[in-house]
Amino acid sequence: MPRKKKLKLTGSQKRFLRDLFPDDSSLFEPEKTWIYGTDASRIFVPPLAVVRPESVEQIKEFLAWADREKIPVFSRARGTNVVGACVPEYRGIVISSLKMNRVLEIDEEDFTAVVEPGVVTADFQATVRSKGLYYPPDPASVKISTLGGNVSTNAGGLRAVKYGVTKDYVLGLEAVLPGGELISTGRKVYKDVVGLDTTSLLVGSEGTLAFYTKIILKLLSLPDTSASVLIGFRDLAALMHSANQVFKSGLSPVAMEFLDQNTIFCLQKAGASPFAENIKSMLLLQFEGSEDNINVDLQRLNKMSRGWDHRTFQVAREQEQESKLWEVRRQINPASFRMGPDKKSVDVSVPRGKLQKALDNIRKAGEAFGLYVLTFGHLGDGNIHVNVMYDSRDKSQNTAAEKLIEKVLFVVLELGGSISGEHGVGLVKKPYLSRQLGSKERGLMQGIKQVFDPGNIMNPNKAF
Numbered sequence: 469m470p471r472k473k474k475l476k477l478t479g480s481q482k483r484f485l486r487d488l489f490p491d492d493s494s495l496f497e498p499e500k501t502w503i504y505g506t507d508a509s510r511i512f513v514p515p516l517a518v519v520r521p522e523s524v525e526q527i528k529e530f531l532a533w534a535d536r537e538k539i540p541v542f543s544r545a546r547g548t549n550v551v552g553a554c555v556p557e558y559r560g561i562v563i564s565s566l567k568m569n570r571v572l573e574i575d576e577e578d579f580t581a582v583v584e585p586g587v588v589t590a591d592f593q594a595t596v597r598s599k600g601l602y603y604p605p606d607p608a609s610v611k612i613s614t615l616g617g618n619v620s621t622n623a624g625g626l627r628a629v630k631y632g633v634t635k636d637y638v639l640g641l642e643a644v645l646p647g648g649e650l651i652s653t654g655r656k657v658y659k660d661v662v663g664l665d666t667t668s669l670l671v672g673s674e675g676t677l678a679f680y681t682k683i684i685l686k687l688l689s690l691p692d693t694s695a696s697v698l699i700g701f702r703d704l705a706a707l708m709h710s711a712n713q714v715f716k717s718g719l720s721p722v723a724m725e726f727l728d729q730n731t732i733f734c735l736q737k738a739g740a741s742p743f744a745e746n747i748k749s750m751l752l753l754q755f756e757g758s759e760d761n762i763n764v765d766l767q768r769l770n771k772m773s774r775g776w777d778h779r780t781f782q783v784a785r786e787q788e789q790e791s792k793l794w795e796v797r798r799q800i801n802p803a804s805f806r807m808g809p810d811k812k813s814v815d816v817s818v819p820r821g822k823l824q825k826a827l828d829n830i831r832k833a834g835e836a837f838g839l840y841v842l843t844f845g846h847l848g849d850g851n852i853h854v855n856v857m858y859d860s861r862d863k864s865q866n867t868a869a870e871k872l873i874e875k876v877l878f879v880v881l882e883l884g885g886s887i888s889g890e891h892g893v894g895l896v897k898k899p900y901l902s903r904q905l906g907s908k909e910r911g912l913m914q915g916i917k918q919v920f921d922p923g924n925i926m927n928p929n930k931a932f
Contacts, residue, residue, distance in 0.1 A: 477516050481537065493543030493567070499710070502884055503803035504562040507547040507554040509862045509896060510810075515542070515556040516613045520564045524642075524650065524681045527563070530661065531679065532648030535923050541646070542927055543675035545586060547612040549621060550813050553674045560930050563679060565616045571595055572682065579687045580656045585616025585680045592793060592867065602688040604631035606723075607890070608798055611646060616680050616733055622672030626723040626754075626797070628780045630847025631688075633890065635671045642682035646921045656684055669916070674892050675927040677920040691756040694722070695766060696790040699773065700747035700780040704728055705855070705873075707749040708824045711847055715820065717772060723754040724848030725797055729828070730807075732841045738803035740796060754790070800844055800855075807840045808857030812869050814897070816880040817889035829879045830854060831892055837872045839865065848880075851889035878903070893931045901932065 477485075477869055481777045495501050495518040499534045506512040514634075516539075521527050534541050543623025547554050556562055569586035576599055582590060590611045593603050605624035607613055613623070624633040629885075640654025654660060654667040666696040698911060707726060714721070723746050727735075727750040735741035743750065755765045764771030766783060773781055784790045818826045827843055834856070845853040858865040877900050887897050887904055901910065913932040917924070 475558065477539075479738075480794070481539075482517070482741045483528075484533060485517060485519060488526060489521065493520045493522065494518070495520075499886065501562070504544060504547075504554060504564070507544075507552065508734075508893070509552040509555065511552040511555045511895060513556050515562045518562045520565060520567045522567045524644065527644045527679055527681060528648040528881060529648060530563065531644050531646050534925055535646045535648070538695075538923055539925065540928055541925050542680050543597065543616075545620075546588075546609075546612050547896065548609040548613045548617065549892065550700035550815075551888070551896040553621065553889050553892050553927070553930055554870065555895060556862050557895060557930075560925070565614065565680075565759070567683070568616075569614075573600060574601070574687075575656070576601065577726050578656055579689070581685045581687055582656075583612060583683050583685065585619070585683060587615045589613050589618055590614055596687055597690060599861040600690050601687065601689040604688065604722075605634045607802070615683055615685070619671055619683055620673065620675055621679060621890065622778040622893040624846065624849070624851060626725060626794070626846065628808055628846060628851070629724050630720055630722045630756075631837045636667060636688045638667060638671050638683060639686050640667055641680055642679050643678035645678050645797055646923060646925050651678070653839075654684060658686065672892070674894065676917060676931050679928060684751055689820040692758045693762060693785075694754060694756045694787075694790065695762050695768070696754045698782040698784075698793050699743075699751045699753075699776075699778050699779070701742055701749045701751070701776075701778050702746065704827060705824070706777040707751050708827075710749060710773070710778065710931075713772055713776075714769070717768065719755075719768060721753040721765075722756045723752070725752040725845065726847040727749065727751065727752075727800070727844045728831075728842065730840060731800055731804075731844045734803040734806050734842060735796060735799060737806040738799065740799040740803050742792075742796065744780065752793065753829065754794075790886035797844075800913060804842055804857060806853050807842075808859055810858050810860040810869075812856040812858070812873050813831075813853065814873055814878065814887070815845065815853050815889045815891045816853060816877060816884035816885055816887055817849070817851045818880055818883050820885040822885070823847065823850055823852070826852065826880060826883055826885065831860045832881065833872055837868045837875075839868055839872055846889075847891075848859075850885070874900070895930065898930065898932075905932070 540558040565586040568584040842855040
């Protein structure tokens, strides 16, 4: 186990890092490194240093050195993670992937791409789209998060209900192990059952096993067109009744999102809401495919909706109109701070048939603790985002927020759900792991960690 309270690097250690990472590729001054000590969780621990490699050889040499020196290493990209997975808790060195940001290959015949981990997801999507190709994973942070970060947490996103999550598009990886050895997993093929599936093992490992240097991704053909539908309801029960009919109808939306009353109120206060005051819950759907298929889907949805208790039904067919509808969904995070200066945020998942009960119990828990709670997220795959707003300067609110998060996680587990649908475990959810995973299962995971990282230098004390 690395030392938790290592206070500084020695002179020789700094010289090694400066030689390996010259100029601005190594950072030591607090005013330059401290931003790397936190992520979207707002947990903060200052790193000892930051290195920003540009080549695989630098990474190999660095991880071999860090393993010998027993210095903790924390992989990082844009820091959009909300569970503290990037935080250098053991006062180690942050290794940033942002200078490794090249799209190395796009094969239009094989429908594959090879990228470095620092490529921004939205930039990659735009690049392949220009070639008539499609990369569906679409996390809410798509405009700023990176492909490496998405792989590290197995990010989901808005389109997961139809297309799946990041792991469904990772065909292979190149990665450097602690000790400096380079490994390759998978190939540029859609089927490969030779040996154990080490690619899937590395996806979602939160930087605890290796540092990705290349990612092989599966691509799809770009759909001809799309359409989005925004439906406003008088309450959440009416929304859930209608959503269940969509599930059973055979319609296959690309995305199926919901917003509760508190979330809509935040957007209204922030001036980011197109909803009338009588809208208390919202369903947002998107369909993709040929023009004829979308016309059929919209006709079926419109006919079905005639029996619903809804207040508005808006259809967007042009890209600009669709973007405006979906921008509302992406504005939730900044708008939420209208209800409090601080936020504890968790994502959870439950069986789709238990969604209504989970949401009702979470709402009641928020009322019992006297805190403002927003629930929204990916209705199509049972993935709920829960935001608890509070003021950390108020000790009683601090305590109530912590207890409320704990209550939310317990509610989810009682319904057969998971304490994390797509954000990972990091530091925030690790205290609750034993509620979901047994000691045998965690022991197996720790044994795998020991094989990959016997010195326990890679993002220690995270994930499992």
